[in-house]
Amino acid sequence: MRTCAESFDGYILRSLGREHGERLLPRGLDITLCDQIFLIASGLIWNIYFAALAIGFGFFLATGVALAKFSTNRWISRPAAGFVFFFRGTPLFIQFFFFYSAFVLLPRTGLDIPLGFTTLSIHTAPLTTAAVGGLIVLILNTTAYSAELFHGALRATPKGDLEAADAYGMTGWTKFRRVVWPNMLRLAWPSYTNEAIFLTHSTTLVFLSAFPARQQSGEAFYYARYFVDQTFNPFIAYPLVALYFILLTLFIIGLFGFINIRLNRHLPRERRQRIRFRPQYVR
């Protein structure tokens, strides 16, 4: 039997690959409680990787898509609305399957897109890995949901604020950056917090669908499921992964709550928006 310290050494970084710890995962009767604690914790590296990058990229893309959808030009607003409709109307789980089976059909040598003056080469091989392909699906998905939230917030921008901006002679980029965007964020922030939590929870689906786990490097829930399959005992691994996710959720609420305070600090106290801990389920 391994000691706890050996489990820690062997598995705490195992999700990064077999070079970073034990070559093989523990099997059958050999599994100890510490193995489960550390290997599942190790998987969290991937959950955080997927969540942080998807939310990071998705945030900026969503701002763009929301503005496009809000545009009065049909040629811009229609495609944006279609994008949002498609990704919000279909299950993420099947989006993973679909994009994976589409990505594998791309030529492995790479795509060359002639742009006239130069040729753009796209390396398609990484697209079939979870780290890149799975991340792209998550980014597209969260972009659609966040864009819908931001779009709703854009529509609710206080008229007075816009009039005030006009009165100051602000136009274009300055008006957007100093009036529209901060207002949009402030109004959408409580729901956006919720979206960030949902997205983080959705990272558990990446390896459950089509994307294969290379050398058994997966996220936390992948390992929890592995342990339950091995031990046939759901009462250790699943509560463990649940506990980790509660901690992760609390962290997100704390972080986003802090940003929320900053977004609202200019307002008189009674008009400040608070993050509701029982928000509407918008996903």
Added chain:
Amino acid sequence: MFSICTNPALLPDWQWFACYLTTGTHFAFYRSFLVVILLLAVVAPLALAMGMAGALALRSRFAPVTLLGRGYVNLVRGVPDIVFFLFVPIALGQGIEWVLHHLYCPDWDQPIRQGNDFIVCREARMPPVGASAWARNVYAFTMAAIAFSLVFGAFIANTLHGAMQAVPRAQVETAEAYGMTRGQAFRRIVMPQMWVFALPGLSNIWQILIKSTPLLFLLGIQDAVFWARELGGAKTSLFAYPHPDWRVWYFMALLLFYLFLTWLSERGFTALNRRLSRGQSTAEGERLRKAAA
């Protein structure tokens, strides 16, 4: 299906496809869409009942009950739903077997959990030893439905609780002033009016529920995802209809199915919202009243 399909290798393209799309496996694929609908039909009322119980618990004046309600709602919210979908069926299954084991085989001397096995006596096995495949499927499906109801019950509890709070307080006070008890005021005043406040939240949850149904696949139920993957995979000449990897088309079909389902639900909820708003003291209700006048 068609008489021409006896030797598909010799058929021209369009007939080959007509035969291919009507094979036994394809009918199993089409039937699996009904499983999705069935799950929705079973889970919706169950989850609503769970949600109602949860909301009442949240409202309760008895502190332990309130605490229980809050624990339930926040636990489900803090944990990815997939954890519950996989945990509940297996834990509940083992729990039922454990109870039956103690009922039927009290003099069993071996431990139930031996190493990595969960062993109960023959009489306590669920589904029972020798049950038909159909009964097993029903059992697995029921377990899945319970797991779904538990998760969505918590979501609904939150929404319903919010909706109850949203009913104007003055109305409840008026009712109590008329001598109604707390229960009477709730049944006669809050209950009929809360739905219009709950509807936007409920419609969101319904959409989430629709989009969670493919997770049935992970519970070993042969749903649409299972068949899409199975039918789409490359088939060698051992099969009557050999073809290369077509999974992308099957998943495309699934995406379109779900897109249609969520689109249809959205329209349905918009219509329902109009109906419920009639005579309500909300902006929409006021608009409808003016339009009629």
Added chain:
Amino acid sequence: MKKTLFAAAALALSLGSATAQDVVRLGTEGLYPPFNFIDDATGELTGFEIELGNILCERAGLTCEWVTNDWDTIIPNLVAGSYDAIMAGMSITDARREMIAFTEPYKRASPSAYMALEGTDISVITDGVIAAQSNTVQAGLVADTDATLLEFPTPDDTISAVLNGEVDAVLADREFLAPFVSDSGGTLVFIGEAVTPGDGIGMGVRQSDTELRATFDAAIESVKEDGTLNELLTRWFGEDEPLFD
């Protein structure tokens, strides 16, 4: 809630006991031609093991019923009692013997093979990326080499991974790969073989079910003696298949 659940359980119980007389459920994967797969024209299970299993049950005087189950959970669910025996091209290995018992083998151990796209260098076997179905003896074999193992839940997925270049080669039972090679017109080739460990392929049963195991052992013995098994083996796996004497 609890009450209805209990009523449902009681109902299911009474349903079960009515049909419990000698119905033996055989678990299989249904995705592994030619061992066991779903006939795409009818939607029914078919394959070498399905035919053999039906014959064995007939000989043993049992009423059998097939249950399909994911490969990944096929052993846990046998232990849990979802079915009474496994016939899923499962190699008899010592690791599996720790969890379940096996009958006499009904098929001899045959080599595993590496299949790759035409022109793949043989060195990928030692330093490339190799696909295998998870929880198979082949996955264990790859894990013991320096090659990078990529595990997939179904056999189909491993083939797709080779075709789209995600992996350099797949390691699986030669019989399973053979139709892909012969169908591909030269794009898919065998690049090497590996000895499949274990004592051939047999039926898995729960360790406590000694009676059922003896019944099936006797039935397997009888199909070996009168040549029925050899006829099936030749028909499904070709002339080169090693037979029982």
